Amino acid sequence: MKKVLVTGGTGVVGKTLVKQLIKKGCDVRILTRHKFHAGAGNFIDLTTFSGKDQGALNGKDHSLSKIELFSGDIRDADALARAVKDVSTVFHLAAVLDNYSLSRKDHFQGKNLYDVYREVNVKATEMLVKQACKAGVDRIVFFSSISVYGKNGRDNFADETTPFCPDSLYAVSKAEAEKYVLAGINHKKQPIGVVLRPASVYGPREKKNYTRLIKIMQHGFFVTVGKGRTKRTLIHDHDLAKAAIIAAEHPKARGKIYNVSDGRVHSLNDIRQAIAKALDKKYVNICIPEKLVCFLIFLLGKFMNGRSIASGLENMVTDMTVSADKIQYELGFKPEMQLDEGWQDAVKRAI
Numbered sequence: 001m002k003k004v005l006v007t008g009g010t011g012v013v014g015k016t017l018v019k020q021l022i023k024k025g026c027d028v029r030i031l032t033r034h035k036f037h038a039g040a041g042n043f044i045d046l047t048t049f050s051g052k053d054q055g056a057l058n059g060k061d062h063s064l065s066k067i068e069l070f071s072g073d074i075r076d077a078d079a080l081a082r083a084v085k086d087v088s089t090v091f092h093l094a095a096v097l098d099n100y101s102l103s104r105k106d107h108f109q110g111k112n113l114y115d116v117y118r119e120v121n122v123k124a125t126e127m128l129v130k131q132a133c134k135a136g137v138d139r140i141v142f143f144s145s146i147s148v149y150g151k152n153g154r155d156n157f158a159d160e161t162t163p164f165c166p167d168s169l170y171a172v173s174k175a176e177a178e179k180y181v182l183a184g185i186n187h188k189k190q191p192i193g194v195v196l197r198p199a200s201v202y203g204p205r206e207k208k209n210y211t212r213l214i215k216i217m218q219h220g221f222f223v224t225v226g227k228g229r230t231k232r233t234l235i236h237d238h239d240l241a242k243a244a245i246i247a248a249e250h251p252k253a254r255g256k257i258y259n260v261s262d263g264r265v266h267s268l269n270d271i272r273q274a275i276a277k278a279l280d281k282k283y284v285n286i287c288i289p290e291k292l293v294c295f296l297i298f299l300l301g302k303f304m305n306g307r308s309i310a311s312g313l314e315n316m317v318t319d320m321t322v323s324a325d326k327i328q329y330e331l332g333f334k335p336e337m338q339l340d341e342g343w344q345d346a347v348k349r350a351i
């Protein structure tokens with residue numbers, strides 16, 4: 001694996017992956033809609049990919065010269081054809097995750113989230129696989145999501161054989177895109193795709209849910225539903241990037257699907273305690289009875305406008321857990337970041 005393409009290389013997970021690839025000695029091409037520059041504005045600061053802060057490059061920072069910029073939209077077939085040229089491996093992370101991921105151009109063109117999910121997450125993946133097969137790419141590692149399993153309910157635990165039950169547009173788009181990835185074959189008729197289904201990602205760059213949690217706890221309180229026993233599986237972005245590199249290189253990974261987590265199941269209480277420990281802060285825990293939340297979900301669900309709040313509340317009382325044994329046994333992936341250490345790292349840079 002010498003020359004690689006990373007779509008979504010500017011995102012939360014992508015930046016960590018790019019750093020690890022550079023440290024490994026790869027030449028990395030990043031497909032992005034933006035332009036690279038050391039300045040501000042609509043440009044990306046290249047130094048965010050620098051390995052200096054981790055002491056990775058022993059003084060002289062060669063990392064930036066290892067990055068090749070490819071400016072383009074993943075929905076553009078020509079841009080994709082150019083982007084996959086001469087690369088052996090593609091890490092496909094580019095995606096629309098939520099409303100915030102819509103570009104100003106999309107808004108301006110009056111596109112809604114449904115259109116953009118289909119264009120970016122599904123159709124662009126189909127095109128990318130097609131162009132990659134044509135160009136002789138040997139491996140595509142696709143970042144799907146455990147959301148394809150839907151809400152498992154209490155005590156359910158999805159593994160890679162659990163049927164799809166996606167309950168959001170995002171999850172539907174990921175489930176559909178996986179099929180295109182798994183259908184890709186090389187000239188020897190071997191599958192080139194590997195599907196990773198990461199659990200909930202956290203780490204120093206995460207900007208969404210967990211950052212909100214950290215900010216709330218910095219104010220000295222926390223809200224728990226019931227006894228805080230709702231279960232989650234997590235993965236730190238450092239370990240997810242590591243898993244992706246293993247999936248790109250391991251001969252057994254071709255054509256396979258792997259859940260990726262730190263291998264444990266955590267309650268929301270465990271997560272809250274790890275954050276508090278990392279923040280070194282005392283806090284007041286405000287408990288809301290679970291029955292009250294379930295009643296609110298029921299009431300809100302009856303009104304159109306309340307649906308997104310109801311779904312948010314439902315998430316707080318629904319377990320979202322997966323088994324990630326397969327990637328450990330089959331590919332030898334060993335997560336390095338357990339809860340306390342992972343949150344120390346995440347909090348250090350989030351505050």
Ligand SMILES: NC(=O)c1ccc[n+]([C@@H]2O[C@H](COP(=O)([O-])OP(=O)(O)OC[C@H]3O[C@@H](n4cnc5c(N)ncnc54)[C@H](OP(=O)(O)O)[C@@H]3O)[C@@H](O)[C@H]2O)c1
Nearest residue numbers: 008010011012013032033073074093094095143145198201
């Ligand atoms: N974060 C999580 O909790 C989580 C959990 C499970 C799975 N995943 C999956 O992991 C992957 C990475 O997630 P993330 O959190 O790092 O996402 P993110 O921070 O939102 O980054 C999304 C990336 O997609 C690129 N992108 C979006 N639309 C594009 C377009 N039209 N053309 C080209 N590039 C486009 C963006 O690049 P530019 O803006 O530079 O163009 C950006 O680098 C995604 O596939 C996601 O579904 C994430």
